[in-house]
Amino acid sequence: xxxxxxxxxxxxxxxxxxxxxxxxxxxxxxxxxxxxxxxxxxxxxxxxxxxxxxxxxxxxxxxxxxxxxxxxxxxxxxxxxxxxxxxxxxxxxxxxxxxxxxxxxxxxxxxxxxxxxxxxxxxxxxxxxxxxxxxxxxxxxxxxxxxxxxxxxxxxxxxxxxxxxxxxxxxxxxxxxxxxxxxxxxxxxxxxxxxxxxxxxxxxxxxxxxxxxxxxxxxxxxxxxxxxxxxxxxxxxxxxxxxxxxxxxxxxxxxxxxxxxxxxxxxxxxxxxxxxxxxxxxxxxxxxxxxxxxxxxxxxxxxxxxxxxxxxxxxxxxxxxxxxxxxxxxxxxxxxxxxxxxxxxxxxxxxxxxxxxxxxxxxxxxxxxxxxxxxxxxxxxxxxxxxxxxxxxxxxxxxxxxxxxxxxxxxxxxxxxxxxxxxxxxxxxxxxxxxxxxxxxxxxxxxxxxxxxxxxxxxx
Amino acid sequence: xxxxxxxxxxxxxxxxxxxxxxxxxxxxxxxxxxxxxxxxxxxxxxxxxxxxxxxxxxxxxxxxxxxxxxxxxxxxxxxxxxxxxxxxxxxxxxxxxxxxxxxxxxxxxxxxxxxxxxxxxxxxxxxxxxxxxxxxxxxxxxxxxxxxxxxxxxxxxxxxxxxxxxxxxxxxxxxxxxxxxxxxxxxxxxxxxxxxxxxxxxxxxxxxxxxxxxxxxxxxxxxxxxxxxxxxxxxxxxxxxxxxxxxxxxxxxxxxxxxxxxxxxxxxxxxxxxxxxxxxxxxxxxxxxxxxxxxxxxxxxxxxxxxxxxxxxxxxxxxxxxxxxxxxxxxxxxxxxxxxxxxxxxxxxxxxxxxxxxxxxxxxxxxxxxxxxxxxxxxxxxxxxxxxxxxxxxxxxxxxxxxxxxxxxxxxxxxxxxxxxxxxxxxxxxxxxxxxxxxxxxxxxxxxxxxxxxxxxxxx
Numbered sequence: 001x002x003x004x005x006x007x008x009x010x011x012x013x014x015x016x017x018x019x020x021x022x023x024x025x026x027x028x029x030x031x032x033x034x035x036x037x038x039x040x041x042x043x044x045x046x047x048x049x050x051x052x053x054x055x056x057x058x059x060x061x062x063x064x065x066x067x068x069x070x071x072x073x074x075x076x077x078x079x080x081x082x083x084x085x086x087x088x089x090x091x092x093x094x095x096x097x098x099x100x101x102x103x104x105x106x107x108x109x110x111x112x113x114x115x116x117x118x119x120x121x122x123x124x125x126x127x128x129x130x131x132x133x134x135x136x137x138x139x140x141x142x143x144x145x146x147x148x149x150x151x152x153x154x155x156x157x158x159x160x161x162x163x164x165x166x167x168x169x170x171x172x173x174x175x176x177x178x179x180x181x182x183x184x185x186x187x188x189x190x191x192x193x194x195x196x197x198x199x200x201x202x203x204x205x206x207x208x209x210x211x212x213x214x215x216x217x218x219x220x221x222x223x224x225x226x227x228x229x230x231x232x233x234x235x236x237x238x239x240x241x242x243x244x245x246x247x248x249x250x251x252x253x254x255x256x257x258x259x260x261x262x263x264x265x266x267x268x269x270x271x272x273x274x275x276x277x278x279x280x281x282x283x284x285x286x287x288x289x290x291x292x293x294x295x296x297x298x299x300x301x302x303x304x305x306x307x308x309x310x311x312x313x314x315x316x317x318x319x320x321x322x323x324x325x326x327x328x329x330x331x332x333x334x335x336x337x338x339x340x341x342x343x344x345x346x347x348x349x350x351x352x353x354x355x356x357x358x359x360x361x362x363x364x365x366x367x368x369x370x371x372x373x374x375x376x377x378x379x380x381x382x383x384x385x386x387x388x389x390x391x392x393x394x395x396x397x398x399x400x401x402x403x404x405x406x407x408x409x410x411x412x413x414x415x416x417x418x419x420x421x422x423x424x425x426x427x428x429x430x431x432x433x434x435x436x437x438x439x440x441x442x443x444x445x446x447x448x449x450x451x452x453x454x455x456x457x458x459x460x
Numbered sequence: 461x462x463x464x465x466x467x468x469x470x471x472x473x474x475x476x477x478x479x480x481x482x483x484x485x486x487x488x489x490x491x492x493x494x495x496x497x498x499x500x501x502x503x504x505x506x507x508x509x510x511x512x513x514x515x516x517x518x519x520x521x522x523x524x525x526x527x528x529x530x531x532x533x534x535x536x537x538x539x540x541x542x543x544x545x546x547x548x549x550x551x552x553x554x555x556x557x558x559x560x561x562x563x564x565x566x567x568x569x570x571x572x573x574x575x576x577x578x579x580x581x582x583x584x585x586x587x588x589x590x591x592x593x594x595x596x597x598x599x600x601x602x603x604x605x606x607x608x609x610x611x612x613x614x615x616x617x618x619x620x621x622x623x624x625x626x627x628x629x630x631x632x633x634x635x636x637x638x639x640x641x642x643x644x645x646x647x648x649x650x651x652x653x654x655x656x657x658x659x660x661x662x663x664x665x666x667x668x669x670x671x672x673x674x675x676x677x678x679x680x681x682x683x684x685x686x687x688x689x690x691x692x693x694x695x696x697x698x699x700x701x702x703x704x705x706x707x708x709x710x711x712x713x714x715x716x717x718x719x720x721x722x723x724x725x726x727x728x729x730x731x732x733x734x735x736x737x738x739x740x741x742x743x744x745x746x747x748x749x750x751x752x753x754x755x756x757x758x759x760x761x762x763x764x765x766x767x768x769x770x771x772x773x774x775x776x777x778x779x780x781x782x783x784x785x786x787x788x789x790x791x792x793x794x795x796x797x798x799x800x801x802x803x804x805x806x807x808x809x810x811x812x813x814x815x816x817x818x819x820x821x822x823x824x825x826x827x828x829x830x831x832x833x834x835x836x837x838x839x840x841x842x843x844x845x846x847x848x849x850x851x852x853x854x855x856x857x858x859x860x861x862x863x864x865x866x867x868x869x870x871x872x873x874x875x876x877x878x879x880x881x882x883x884x885x886x887x888x889x890x891x892x893x894x895x896x897x898x899x900x901x902x903x904x905x906x907x908x909x910x911x912x913x914x915x916x917x918x919x920x
Binding site: 413 | 609610611612614615640641643644702704734737738740744746747748750751754755757758760811812815818819851853854856859860867868869872873874
């Protein structure tokens with residue numbers, strides 16, 4: 001089915017959005033011999049993966065960066081593209097700062113009161129138990145789905161976490177995993193998300209968890225490699241080409257940009273829901289679909305990275321992981337790339353604190369973040385040699401991270417709308433994943449499903 | 461400042477959106493001598509007001525339709541434009557159907573158990589008391605705002621409405637007022653909304669409440685009259701012209717449509733938040749603004765109207781008002797226009813039931829709605845001579861009604877973003893109103909504020 005560039009009058013498939021999901025869908029379809037065009041609004045591929053280069057030449061992912069156990073597609077991709085992964089540094093003690101003093105600990109049990117720990121443990125077990133009972137393909141079908149979807153995570157916490165410390169730790173955990181405050185998400189969404197990732201605890205962990213490994217040279221560089229491979233496979237890649245309108249009917253699609261129009265038999269839209277709403281569809285999508293997209297705002301996190309002459313915390317026997325504190329950063333990691341001399345500390349500013357800090361001058365934000373780092377790691381943390389942060393809410397073609405969130409009522413009202421094709425329009429992107437929703441792994445899983453749907457209808 | 465049509469190189473103000481807010485802003489600015497262009501995506505003005513004509517020639521508003529005490533600007537507009545208002549028919553008994561039988565009642569006290577009534581009364585008082593303590597200009601500044609904004613109305617109801625019947629009635633009330641389920645809105649949003657309307661009870665009432673009066677010939681016709689007046693005042697009105705991009709800087713704006721570009725010194729955007737997100741801004745709006753807009757999905761209601769040879773329920777001494785039932789309609793009104801021979805019953809399908817019915821064939825929806833009417837008013841309600849319904853979620857340029865809703869956390873994080881200008885961009889529309897948010901009255905209030913902001917900066 002592949003045709004020469006010049007002779008192609010109509011593609012088989014247009015894929016919109018060149019994040020990992022769009023790249024993977026394009027590659028899969030090209031591999032099967034389809035003529036594919038991949039369109040991207042930005043001048044780069046990678047979506048929510050992006051590389052920053054410090055003045056000394058070191059690089060860091062300012063977007064998503066982690067892979068861990070269960071991310072089989074991602075590990076395979078790393079290997080296929082000739083890249084390699086390496087474990088996040090986490091030797092040494094962790095820090096927990098609940099009051100005035102940061103306390104060291106090792107292993108999984110933080111130095112909090114027994115009452116807080118027991119409450120937290122029981123709540124986590126209850127949460128995991130509920131999550132495990134869901135079908136990640138259709139969480140809305142669970143007998144208790146209406147009850148769980150009528151309540152926010154915050155309400156559930158008020159009921160089941162009677163210890164203030166336990167609530168605080170759980171809030172930090174929810175923030176780190178969802179990039180928002182517990183009152184913004186439905187309990188059912190949180191349970192589904194945990195289920196889609198084989199459990200909630202793993203989402204909080206480094207070794208054996210979702211923060212285990214990174215990609216050497218940056219996961220954003222992996223996206224570049226993937227784009228190069230797509231091109232070699234015959235995929236036509238258009239950058240800097242925001243899609244404005246998609247005309248669709250049983251015969252196919254016409255995907256319009258300011259610069260022209262691409263006709264194709266099918267389209268795969270590999271975009272977050274908040275970006276789908278920016279495209280004009282002709283005819284318009286059904287009411288329910290738009291209602292769903294209106295109800296999936298993206299999370300709100302600013303990823304902040306400070307560079308130091310050396311990873312000084314390691315000399316004190318610290319892993320770089322810290323939790324708690326006065327804020328605006330409540331979670332940190334050692335983000336130093338393997339083999340680099342300079343050390344990197346990374347922290348997230350999340351939810352309402354991200355809202356506040358996104359509106360202040362960059363220097364003020366930097367000072368606030370370094371002060372947070374200093375609170376955990378001492379005054380040396382103020383002496384960063386470089387600093388970068390990234391507010392994905394300010395990115396016109398993303399508008400938030402890590403992923404789309406569902407408030408109460410959304411899953412049960414619109415769950416079946418999430419992935420269903422609309423005529424020749426198919427949907428990918430991590431927000432349509434059944435496994436690892438919100439992760440790069442989910443982006444690939446969704447891409448495979450969408451590409452298979454398209455294959456089926458084109459061959460059928 | 462007014463210039464001739466031919467010579468106008470640059471407008472003073474472009475107003476985007478020709479609902480009541482846009483019309484009112486345009487008129488106010490034209491009246492002050494500014495050169496104004498009003499742009500509308502649809503081929504008609506009126507926004508969420510739209511007229512339907514039955515086969516026999518009778519008309520009915522399939523969008524918003526009511527005005528009531530406190531809507532001073534709307535009553536003035538009705539009079540100024542040579543229209544007239546008339547009271548909704550509500551003589552006779554109301555119906556309440558909680559179990560198998562619809563029970564008649566008069567006055568304000570429905571025939572429910574004393575326990576349910578007392579619970580409901582205490583909860584309403586508590587709700588009204590909290591609402592009254594808010595400043596409608598800045599509800600996020602209330603000392604308890606963080607607490608009230610962390611909880612949904614559903615959670616508040618679970619705490620304070622211990623009677624199941626009371627919860628059911630309150631849920632119907634919330635549905636009728638907000639066009640959604642109680643779990644989708646923050647308690648703070650509901651309190652603000654009530655405060656902005658001088659109390660919650662009035663929002664549920666006909667006489668003396670927000671459903672008191674209608675506009676003869678349709679409120680949508682009033683919008684047409686207003687458009688005609690705007691034209692006579694020199695406003696250039698462009699219909700069928702969706703705005704795709706707004707380029708803005710300190711010097712002014714360039715408002716782009718598929719058909720061309722209009723330069724102006726200022727723009728007023730009189731659109732619901734979910735529609736603002738469909739416009740590309742160059743430069744993009746700040747992160748916080750977009751986050752706010754992502755978090756204001758529109759409510760979900762289908763307005764359903766059945767026409768009968770005569771208003772047969774009146775002959776049985778019924779007012780046409782009914783509450784309860786098996787659904788999908790839980791609230792009805794007599795919507796017969798003054799002087800019409802044929803009778804109209806109107807009902808709302810709301811929230812999850814609207815989601816379900818918006819996806820079924822029109823005939824099935826009609827049958828379900830007539831069955832609901834019959835449940836209250838007897839088998840004669842099945843013999844409609846005509847029927848119309850309107851799902852505003854399916855309207856490409858509205859995408860939901862009655863108005864944008866805020867879930868937990870939105871008001872406290874983004875309240876100040878709601879109305880603040882961005883350079884030369886000013887914001888109107890009922891979702892930016894300080895009084896009567898969600899009503900036509902709020903649309904006018906917001907328009908006056910935005911027009912005054914613009915006047916101030918252009919004259920300053």
